Amino acid sequence: MPSPFKTPWHFNKFKEDKEGDYVKIVGIIHGDWTEEIELARSKGVTESKYNEQRYEHAANPKSENHVIEDTENPDGKPEATMFRRIRFNAMPDDFPKFMKMADLFKFDTTQSHTFKFNDQFPNDQLMWHIDNLPGNPRKERVIDNTDFKYQHPDKTRFLITLEDHEPGQIFQFGNIVYTQWKAGTIFSWDWSTFPHITWNGSWRKRPCLQLTGTVTEDTWELVKNGNADTIYNV
Secondary structure (H helix, E strand, O other): OOOOOOOOOOOOOOOOOOOOEEEEEEEEEEEOOOHHHHHHOOOEEEEEHHHHOOOOOOOOOHHHHHHHHHHHOOOOOOEEEEEEEEHHHHHHOOOOHHHHHHHOOOOOOOOOOEEEEEEEEOOOOOEEEOOOOOOOHHHHOOOOOOOOOOOOOOOOEEEEEEOOOOOOOOEEEEOOEEEEOOOOOEEEEEOOOEEEEEEEEOOOOOOEEEEEEEOOOHHHHHHHHHHOOEEEOO
């Protein structure tokens, strides 16, 4: 079964995007994982700066030392912290509820996969980007670029919020802005060409799970059939 999302994105910043075309909420997970949030933080989450990512996962590799990409942001701060993270699938016995959440997505775990606890502190931001493209995701670098390499169609990523939204916390996927989410909200999107941002302008940390892996038919069924009224319990 192919991805249910459209691709590529249109790159028209004034065009209205419809939820379900490129991004959607595919469900809400109910449960209490407060102890695992605190455990992940206590283990020492690693600070991630945008232009210091190693990009082994990227279909489109960065320039040496990110120099070319940084020239497109002369007025900004390319070395700004995006978020802090820890790979919880390296310690599955310590995070049974996080692992149970990851199991919901029926990834093919015989293939490469990464399950991360992703903690965005106040003022952290991950600016407008595509996950497999270092630097500014301009139209000329994506759909107008014959050298642009799409992600493998069997790979995808999910984002799960671990606490209720706080004013000032924002996800923007294409031309859709999400706020007011509940703890356990699951986001899925076209991973190859869909620009997005995450920003924490609130006064509290914003914890999420970021799950990346190889899909099965069950994974795409979950994405296709799920919505904001779909409930899972862990």
